[in-house]
Amino acid sequence: MAKLIGGVGTSHVPSIGAAMDRGATQDKDWKPFFDGYIPAKKWMADKNPDIAVVIFNDHGNSFFLDRVPTFAVGVAENYKPVDEGWGPRNLPDFKGDADFSWYFVDKLVENHFDPLVCSEIEVDHGLQVPMELLFGHPDNWPVKVLPIWVNTVQYPIPTPQRCWDMGVLLRKVIESYPSDETVVVMGTGGLSHQLQGSRAGYINRKADLAYLDGIAADPEKYRNMSREDYVETFGSEGAELIMWLVMRGCMDKDVKLIHKHYHAPASMTGAGMVILENKD
């Protein structure tokens, strides 16, 4: 059966991609942010997983408001990086794993999750940036991806508890998939930020730092928070952190916090990451 090798939570701020594109990773503003990902890249290279499940939200690039899936799953063999309007980025296409994706979709529906199933779709910075941060810029990505889109833009967004439950199911799916492949699960988005309204620019460093430790040691706290709690604590767009719960729900109750990193502000966002492994 396939094996879960760990969970990653990371920001997916588009300015991170823009900073890489213009070679600004060593600039004063950005160096501390990118330096914190060096150990994470090393961990990923050492683990060398076959499949990355990436949980993220679209930002008006693959879905507009004409149709807003609460959850969507990619079942394609190939995902092109979308041009979001600032020009095409120099990134290789992402290879999918249609067999694993369809297996996941079957299990989701059997278990009363009912996602939109996407056979032809592009992926925006929500997937691109985490992949670049953890895998660098190889000629070809060393893993296949299974994209899961979560609506965090138009209300009603799914509850934190629902995201967690999808993670619990994802674990069962991975561990029942007839394959000897290894899987990493990456929950993305956050941390605290707010782009709109007069509270724009809101960053809650204290809550962000508590989250990075708490998502490892005390995840029930974050599982039990309401959507309103997320918005109030982390800002309207910081509520993206509910997507880390899919990753956390996938892991054991007791985990090792292998690495954490925080830097604020990255553009207008409290940015950072964790790497978790099950204790065994």
Next chain:
Amino acid sequence: MADTQDTIPVTPLFDRPRALRGYKMNKMANGLGNPANREAFVADEAAYIDRYGLSDEEKTAVMQRDWHEMVRLGGNLFFILKITAVDFIPITQVGAAQASMDHDDFLRDRLGKNI
């Protein structure tokens, strides 16, 4: 317009009333992800906006790049931000406008940057 679900002060949740109110503006702005639309916008901004049936109030807010007003009228940053793919202004400038702050003050006092 029905009441929104806002319970947190100064935080506009993108709920049903806002999504309905801002639909045309967001659609117009999101269209700028397409290079041909960006060219049309640059060539004749008013004509491009008119394709989407915006009201005069909405059109004025867009043409004046009044970000605060655009959000008040139902604009959502994820969509209206694509206007900055034409203007090339940083998102922090849009943020400062939301907060009604000077850009440097916004960077220092809201984001905690050392400037």
